[in-house]
Amino acid sequence: MASGVPALLLLLTGAGTPHRLLHEEAVAPVPGVAAESGRPTSATAPVPRFEPTETVESAVSAGERFRVHFTRQGPNAVPLADADGSGVPDFVELVGRTYERVATFYAGLGFRLPPDDATTPGDNGGDGRFDVYLVDFARHGDGAFRMETCLEGATRCTGYMLQENDFAGYGYPSDEEAVETLASHEFFHAVQAAYRPDLGGIASEGTAVWATERFEPALDDLEGFTHYYLESPDRSLLTDPSGPGVGFNYGAGLFFQFAGEHFGDALLVALLEESVRQPEARWPLLLDTCLRRDFASSFAAAFARFSAWNLGTGARATPGHGYAQAEGYAPLVTTATALPASLASLRVAAASSRIFEVAGGASFVSATFEPEPGTDPAGLSLLVAAVTDEAVLRVVEAAGPEGLRAQVPAHDATHVVVAVVDGRPQGLGRYGRLCIAATGQDATCAPVSSPPADAGTDAGTTPDAGPTDAGTGDPDAGHPEEPEPPGPSVAEGGCQAAGGSLSGALIALLLGQGLRVRRRPRPSAPPRS
Numbered sequence: 001m002a003s004g005v006p007a008l009l010l011l012l013t014g015a016g017t018p019h020r021l022l023h024e025e026a027v028a029p030v031p032g033v034a035a036e037s038g039r040p041t042s043a044t045a046p047v048p049r050f051e052p053t054e055t056v057e058s059a060v061s062a063g064e065r066f067r068v069h070f071t072r073q074g075p076n077a078v079p080l081a082d083a084d085g086s087g088v089p090d091f092v093e094l095v096g097r098t099y100e101r102v103a104t105f106y107a108g109l110g111f112r113l114p115p116d117d118a119t120t121p122g123d124n125g126g127d128g129r130f131d132v133y134l135v136d137f138a139r140h141g142d143g144a145f146r147m148e149t150c151l152e153g154a155t156r157c158t159g160y161m162l163q164e165n166d167f168a169g170y171g172y173p174s175d176e177e178a179v180e181t182l183a184s185h186e187f188f189h190a191v192q193a194a195y196r197p198d199l200g201g202i203a204s205e206g207t208a209v210w211a212t213e214r215f216e217p218a219l220d221d222l223e224g225f226t227h228y229y230l231e232s233p234d235r236s237l238l239t240d241p242s243g244p245g246v247g248f249n250y251g252a253g254l255f256f257q258f259a260g261e262h263f264g265d266a267l268l269v270a271l272l273e274e275s276v277r278q279p280e281a282r283w284p285l286l287l288d289t290c291l292r293r294d295f296a297s298s299f300a301a302a303f304a305r306f307s308a309w310n311l312g313t314g315a316r317a318t319p320g321h322g323y324a325q326a327e328g329y330a331p332l333v334t335t336a337t338a339l340p341a342s343l344a345s346l347r348v349a350a351a352s353s354r355i356f357e358v359a360g361g362a363s364f365v366s367a368t369f370e371p372e373p374g375t376d377p378a379g380l381s382l383l384v385a386a387v388t389d390e391a392v393l394r395v396v397e398a399a400g401p402e403g404l405r406a407q408v409p410a411h412d413a414t415h416v417v418v419a420v421v422d423g424r425p426q427g428l429g430r431y432g433r434l435c436i437a438a439t440g441q442d443a444t445c446a447p448v449s450s451p452p453a454d455a456g457t458d459a460g461t462t463p464d465a466g467p468t469d470a471g472t473g474d475p476d477a478g479h480p481e482e483p484e485p486p487g488p489s490v491a492e493g494g495c496q497a498a499g500g501s502l503s504g505a506l507i508a509l510l511l512g513q514g515l516r517v518r519r520r521p522r523p524s525a526p527p528r529s
Helices: 033-037 090-109 175-193 201-215 221-230 243-251 253-263 265-277 283-295 299-312
Strands: 056-060 066-071 130-135 143-152 155-164 341-348 352-359 364-371 380-388 391-399 404-409 415-422 430-438 505-510
Touching: 056 090, 066 090, 090 130, 090 175, 090 201, 090 265, 143 175, 155 175, 175 201, 201 221, 201 243, 201 253, 201 265, 221 243, 221 253, 243 253, 253 265, 253 283, 253 299, 265 283, 283 299, 299 380, 299 391, 299 415, 341 352, 341 415, 352 430, 364 380, 364 415, 380 404, 391 404, 415 430
Parallel strands: 066 130, 130 155
Antiparallel strands: 056 066, 143 155, 341 430, 352 415, 364 404, 364 430, 380 391, 380 415, 391 505
8 A cells, every 4th residue: 555644543542452463444434535536446536545556356156246356466465365255255255245245234233334335426336235335455554434425315325445455564353353353343334324424533433333343352453452442531522522532432432332241232323323413413412312212311410420330340350240241341540649639720621530549458549629719510410439450349420519528438549530521422621629639638618527328319411511721732522502402302202301309419339349340251253154
């Protein structure tokens, strides 16, 4: 592949998790651009493309949904082994079988598949089947979905796939794993385009990473990207990063993994369906609409629970707390802080959390967060968790319209983690004072008192409106005039409100200390011919 491919596509994941090359992001959704420049069989197409001297052949998958285009010579040549003597290279047959399995799986979850491209202007690959072109990415990514045309305005779009021709030098354990990983990720971009292709990098890449994990948990693609999010939980999910920070889009797959595990596949299907009904709304507002209407929850409540799940990843994975495969995820990065602590002006962005870690061992550790005067506290919550190096022992959560206060028994904890969470689906960052203290310390802003009774309410409040920024120098993702998510009121049979907030409401999730969670058994790979 020629030089000039963005260097960001060469970024690898950090130490401690499987190394994963970023899959190339889907091309900006501008219908007709790919059609004008031509498919990779055209000399005018952008790289990667076939060389003029290469003879391009094609083979139809056994299920008849896909046409796979390949060459046997030149830099784009596929591996030529043909063990079954069919005349089609085994690698090409593997690609066809895998895409068929992926498409069948996504359809079974309830997702739309891409419309056929029989009416696409210009080259459509020979028929209406979905086309996959095997070309050399030279380790600058390993695949990409190229959108060509939309059948209904800016929705029901279709295109074609580019995929690495041989995965030489990529470090995948096998061709099977490489193709499964790439096909499940990139074809989900084609599924997204069958609804609405402009949901932004976080939703686009994040749901595609989730889709790969859902298709085959043994692939470890999500595991290889989790550090991008867990190293930066203070970065907002509302603002697509740019430049070297683009890996965060893939790390955001952890949020959609939480959504799928906690609420089920139907929430992810509903998100894409709602994107067609509200073609101008941003994805967090779409998700909030779906959660309120179909799941008696809200984006704020879900994000607070997501933040609690993230306390138990890596070595702190704990039975009964959070993700099924949390042990394989990167550890959550926290800010070490001495007791007592007082941060007079702490900023937290919407859809993000600020996380601190203090010493345990005291009878109780208490924390308070008081927003600046005049600040709307909607969507704010406070998590205080007693932990050891190998487990989450218990988590106390506070949410409500007043200042937030929570304390946790910490006598058996080596550390206590405190998280200030802003779960709104839109809005500017907010400031407040965070105080943390332990039993016996003179800290009037975070006094330790007799533990209150558990109020038994869920976290989360109705989100408010407004633009957002992540505090990272990226432009705001919203606009001040952006309306609340459209939809009728409860009285009109519309969205259900999230559980009402109580002043100082607390949840105590008492978790047994037990053994660290074990990863769920991985299903055997399906038989391959």
